[in-house]
Each structure stands twice: as structure tokens, then as C-alpha cells.
Amino acid sequence: MSDTDTGNHAVRLEAVHKRFGDVEVLRGVDLTISRGSVACVIGPSGSGKSTLLRCINQLETIQRGRLWVGGELVGVRERQGRLYRLPPKLVARQRLRCGMVFQNFNLFAHMTALENVMEAPVGVKKVPKTEALALSRDLLGKVGLAKHADKYPSQLSGGQQQRVAIARALAMSPEIMLFDEPTSALDPELVGEVLEVMRALAADGMTMVVVTHEIGFARDVADTVHFMDEGVVVEEGPARSLLADPRHQRTKTFLSHLR
Amino acid sequence: MPTRESQAPSPSLTTGMEPENAIPVRHPGRWAAAVAVAVMSAMLWNATVNNPRMEWAIVGQYLFDPQILAGLRMTLLLTVLAMAVGLVLGTVVAVMRMSENPLVRTAAQLYVWLFRSTPLIVQLLFWFYLAAVMPTLGLGIPFGPEWITFDTSLLISQITAAVLGLGLCEAAYTAEIVRAGILSVSKGQFEAGEALGMSPRRVLARIVLPQAMRVIVPPIGNSTISMLKTTALVLVIALPDLLTAAQAIYSQNLAQIPLLTVATAWYVFIVTVLTLVQNRIERKFSAGVAGVTRSRVRRRTLTAALSGGFR
Numbered sequence: 098m099s100d101t102d103t104g105n106h107a108v109r110l111e112a113v114h115k116r117f118g119d120v121e122v123l124r125g126v127d128l129t130i131s132r133g134s135v136a137c138v139i140g141p142s143g144s145g146k147s148t149l150l151r152c153i154n155q156l157e158t159i160q161r162g163r164l165w166v167g168g169e170l171v172g173v174r175e176r177q178g179r180l181y182r183l184p185p186k187l188v189a190r191q192r193l194r195c196g197m198v199f200q201n202f203n204l205f206a207h208m209t210a211l212e213n214v215m216e217a218p219v220g221v222k223k224v225p226k227t228e229a230l231a232l233s234r235d236l237l238g239k240v241g242l243a244k245h246a247d248k249y250p251s252q253l254s255g256g257q258q259q260r261v262a263i264a265r266a267l268a269m270s271p272e273i274m275l276f277d278e279p280t281s282a283l284d285p286e287l288v289g290e291v292l293e294v295m296r297a298l299a300a301d302g303m304t305m306v307v308v309t310h311e312i313g314f315a316r317d318v319a320d321t322v323h324f325m326d327e328g329v330v331v332e333e334g335p336a337r338s339l340l341a342d343p344r345h346q347r348t349k350t351f352l353s354h355l356r
Numbered sequence: 357m358p359t360r361e362s363q364a365p366s367p368s369l370t371t372g373m374e375p376e377n378a379i380p381v382r383h384p385g386r387w388a389a390a391v392a393v394a395v396m397s398a399m400l401w402n403a404t405v406n407n408p409r410m411e412w413a414i415v416g417q418y419l420f421d422p423q424i425l426a427g428l429r430m431t432l433l434l435t436v437l438a439m440a441v442g443l444v445l446g447t448v449v450a451v452m453r454m455s456e457n458p459l460v461r462t463a464a465q466l467y468v469w470l471f472r473s474t475p476l477i478v479q480l481l482f483w484f485y486l487a488a489v490m491p492t493l494g495l496g497i498p499f500g501p502e503w504i505t506f507d508t509s510l511l512i513s514q515i516t517a518a519v520l521g522l523g524l525c526e527a528a529y530t531a532e533i534v535r536a537g538i539l540s541v542s543k544g545q546f547e548a549g550e551a552l553g554m555s556p557r558r559v560l561a562r563i564v565l566p567q568a569m570r571v572i573v574p575p576i577g578n579s580t581i582s583m584l585k586t587t588a589l590v591l592v593i594a595l596p597d598l599l600t601a602a603q604a605i606y607s608q609n610l611a612q613i614p615l616l617t618v619a620t621a622w623y624v625f626i627v628t629v630l631t632l633v634q635n636r637i638e639r640k641f642s643a644g645v646a647g648v649t650r651s652r653v654r655r656r657t658l659t660a661a662l663s664g665g666f667r
């Protein structure tokens with residue numbers, strides 16, 4: 098069915114196109130992310146970074162190109178030279194490979210931190226309640242929020258909310274974590290605590306795709322950096338060399354604005 | 357050397373010139389209003405409680421009359437059934453209106469349009485007389501063989517007609533209330549649920565509707581109270597509800613005012629109970645809102661009530 102070599106990659110995109118009405122937001126994106134690596138996606142606002150992540154997680158459907166997650170063709174099934182869209186049930190199952198962390202946290206406002214983390218394991222994976230409870234407490238402990246398990250999102254700071262969101266995504270044991278500007282909505286003094294959790298996750302060997310403006314994080318933690326502009330990946334490469342010595346003029350301009 | 361302050365202690369400490377001792381603003385208007393209210397209350401008291409024509413003895417005599425109580429039971433039954441039909445069907449129509457399938461969406465819109473644009477009393481009469489128009493109602497392939505047939509003169513009994521009339525109309529209004537509630541929940545909440553692998557139905561049931569409840573419950577409380585009183589319209593199809601019972605009695609003993617007072621007393625009593633129930637439900641769904649925890653919810657509502665707050 099799919100290419101044999103895609104099996105080695107956590108995420109692979111081939112000539113992916115995404116349109117909203119007449120606006121072409123992704124205009125042929127090629128991207129490969131290996132298992133266990135951390136990839137940072139950078140680029141100016143409106144270049145399609147969020148859309149890219151949303152396509153990987155099927156919150157958006159692509160119009161052209163191919164997309165594999167964990168070696169599996171995403172959103173469609175190929176049969177006798179034709180593509181068939183997957184029914185919602187299978188799409189939901191494919192989504193379990195990815196955990197997603199949003200810019201605005203999107204914690205369930207009517208549930209406590211603990212209930213937020215437990216909801217999907219119990220409701221979707223049908224994990225027994227006691228087991229899910231232990232798992233959730235453990236995860237909240239790992240993101241440093243053991244004491245805040247019974248608080249509602251509105252009682253937590255932005256940094257704490259984002260850490261609950263990370264724990265919530267991890268509770269489904271995803272193969273890949275997608276982060277969409279996880280620290281952009283935070284007060285400066287709260288950025289560090291979230292990045293620290295992400296560093297620990299990377300050190301644990303989690304495959305991560307991180308859209309971010311935190312160049313320091315990209316330099317220290319990322320294996321690869323991918324610079325996007327106007328719906329295409331303009332330049333990509335090993336994090337340190339690309340950030341220190343960008344080849345492309347647009348990358349140079351963008352990085353110089355960040356400093 | 358002593359500082360300047362210690363030499364001359366501030367005068368407020370000695371003379372009581374602190375803001376907390378300031379003379380409060382006078383409110384002569386409030387006193388005038390209080391007197392006016394007192395006078396009018398006395399007049400009302402005189403016109404009713406002390407009025408021999410109110411015939412309070414008859415009110416007392418009929419308050420727990422079996423016929424009145426049977427009518428009350430009917431009124432409650434109709435309210436409960438009509439609201440149940442209205443809530444369930446209304447939620448379905450609301451979800452249909454937000455469907456991605458244009459046909460489903462249009463069907464829901466047509467439903468709301470049709471039932472909101474006809475007077476309720478017409479709908480009641482319509483369902484009641486349907487028996488005459490369609491003697492049998494069949495389930496089967498359209499224009500093909502019918503598998504099950506009902507005799508509508510039995511099926512569309514008075515109660516069925518009343519529940520259909522009241523409930524189907526209520527659903528049209530409830531659909532709009534539920535839709536507003538769903539729209540009040542941010543798109544991010546849907547997406548967070550979907551990203552966790554939840555099915556759309558599960559997202560709706562576990563994430564969206566519970567949060568929409570905060571917006572939905574107050575107007576639904578309103579409709580329930582309104583429904584209780586609207587059931588009096590079944591008078592036109594001769595169903596023995598509370599008002600019909602009172603009417604039946606006063607058509608014989610001619611004590612119109614006392615019997616209408618009996619009906620009024622019961623309506624007021626039920627509405628009071630419903631209001632208390634509504635407060636409880638609202639408390640339940642306000643968890644997580646701006647620092648309100650489940651244990652604190654109770655206190656907040658109580659404080660608001662005591663301070664005369666408007667919830």
C-alpha cells in the first residue's frame with residue numbers, strides 16, 4: 098500500500114496542499130520527521146505552521162499530496178489505484194497516534210485538572226477508572242502539578258494550564274506530540290516552566306513537532322529546524338547549523354527579526 | 357530628635373475624622389418609596405384578605421378538593437411530558453441545524469420555522485381534530501404497503517394531542533436555546549476533544565453540552581415555568597387540567613373568584629418549587645466558572661440571594 102520506507106518515519110508529508118476557499122495555505126509541503134527526533138517548525142505568522150500541525154492531526158483535511166503518520170497513510174485508504182476517505186471512526190483512531198497541545202491550552206473548563214487528564218483514557222480507551230486515576234495522578238506529578246489535581250482550569254495560571262494540557266495529551270500514550278506555539282499565550286515568567294516539561298519529554302525520547310518562536314529552545318533541544326514561509330518549507334536542516342548559518346535569504350531575514 | 361509626625365499626631369486619630377466615621381449619604385427617595393409600598397400593601401390586604409366577597413372559606417374548602425387535585429395532577433403530567441418531548445426533540449433539532457449535511461440542516465430549519473409561526477392554540481386544535489382528517493396512521497413504505505396501522509381516534513387521544521401540541525412547539529423554541537448554548541462553547545473545546553480521539557458524539561455529550569448548560573438552563577427554566585401555565589390552553593380540547601377543573605366547579609356553584617384563587621394558589625406554589633429546582637441545577641453546572649468550585653458554588657448563590665442579588 099504505502100511506501101515501504103515511510104515505516105521508518107514518524108511523520109512524512111509529500112507535496113501536501115491545503116486550501117481554505119480560494120486561499121492556498123499549504124502549497125506543496127514536503128517534510129520528514131524521524132522517530133524519536135524533535136523537529137521545530139519556525140516561520141512568520143500566517144505562513145501555515147498551525148495548518149500543518151492541524152493537517153497532521155486531521156483537524157483539517159488536505160486536498161492534494163500524501164501524509165503518513167507512523168508509517169500509516171492518514172485520512173484516506175488506497176484500494177485498486179483509488180483513494181477512499183476514512184470514516185470518522187477510523188480517523189478518530191488514527192488521531193490516537195498524535196497528542197496535540199494548543200496555543201490557548203483548550204482545557205475542558207468544566208472539569209478539574211485531574212478530570213481533564215482522565216477523560217480520554219476512560220472515555221475513549223476504556224481504561225478502568227482506578228487505573229486511569231493512578232495514571233493521571235502520576236502524569237500530573239510529572240508535570241509538577243500533583244498538588245493542583247483538583248483545581249479547575251480557571252484557578253490555574255497559564256503555565257499550569259499548559260502543563261495540564263501536556264499531561265492530558267500524554268495520558269493517551271501518543272507516539273508523537275504536536276505543539277502549536279505552546280508558550281505564545283503565556284506571560285514571560287511562565288514560559289520557562291512549560292519549556293522545562295517539554296525538555297524532559299524530549300530527553301525521554303518522545304517524537305515531537307514543535308511550532309515555536311523560542312529560538313533558544315530550538316537550538317538546545319531540536320534535532321532539526323524547518324523554516325516555513327508562504328505555505329512551503331523554504332529551508333530545513335540540523336538545528337544548530339541552520340540557526341547559526343541560514344542559507345536562504347528569507348530565513349536570514351526572519352531570524353534577524355527574532356533577535 | 358523626634359520626627360515631625362510624632363510631634364504632631366494626625367488629627368484623625370484624636371477627632372475621629374476617618375472615612376469610616378463619615379456621615380453616610382441620605383436617601384430620602386427610599387423612605388418615600390417604602391411608605392408608598394406600605395400604603396399600597398395595606399390597601400391590597402383590605403381589598404382581598406378582609407374582603408368578604410373573596411369568600412376565603414370557599415377557597416379553603418376547595419383547595420384540596422379531589423377534582424382540583426386531579427386537575428393539578430393532569431397539569432403536572434402535561435408539563436412534564438411536553439417539556440420532555442420539547443427538550444429531547446429540541447436538542448436533536450439543534451444538533452441537526454448544525455449538521456454538515458445541508459439537507460438535514462434545512463429540515464431542522466423548516467421545523468423551527470413551521471412550529472414557531474403557528475399559534476399554539478391552532479396546533480392544539482389541529483392535533484385534536486387530526487383524528488377526523490386521518491382516520492388511520494400507518495407505518496410502512498411511503499405509498500407502499502403499511503406494516504403497522506394505528507386508529508388515530510384512539511392514538512390521538514386528548515392527552516396525546518395536548519403533549520404533541522405543547523411538546524412539538526416547545527421543541528422549536530428549545531432548539532434555538534440549545535443552539536445558542538452550543539455556540540457559546542469555544543471551537544477550541546471541540547478540537548481539544550477531537551484531538552484526543554473522541555468521536556463527535558462523545559465530544560458533544562461530555563465536553564460541549566455540559567458547558568452549554570450554563571447558557572441553556574436559565575431560559576429552559578423560564579420555558580418550564582411558562583409551560584406550566586400554558587397547559588391551561590388545553591381547555592380548548594376539553595382536557596380536565598387544573599383550570600378546567602376549577603371552571604367545572606364554578607360553573608355549578610358560581611363561586612368564580614374563590615375557585616380561580618384556588619387555581620392561582622396552586623400555580624404559584626408549583627412555580628415556586630420549579631424556581632428552587634432551577635437554582636439547584638444552575639449551581640450544579642456553574643462548576644469551573646471563574647474560580648467557582650463545587651463546594652463554593654452553594655455559598656456564592658446563597659450570598660447572592662441574601663444580598664438581594666439577581667443571581
Ligand SMILES: Nc1ncnc2c1ncn2[C@@H]1O[C@H](COP(=O)(O)OP(=O)(O)O)[C@@H](O)[C@H]1O
Nearest residue numbers: 117120122140141142143144145146147148149
Ligand atoms: N479555517 C480557516 N479558514 C480560512 N483561512 C484560514 C483558516 N485557518 C487558517 N487560515 C489562513 O491560513 C493562513 C495560515 O494560517 P496558520 O496556519 O494559522 O499560520 P501560522 O500558524 O503560521 O501563523 C493564514 O493566512 C490564515 O488566515
Ligand SMILES: [Mg+2]
Nearest residue numbers: 146147148278
Ligand atoms: Mg499559528
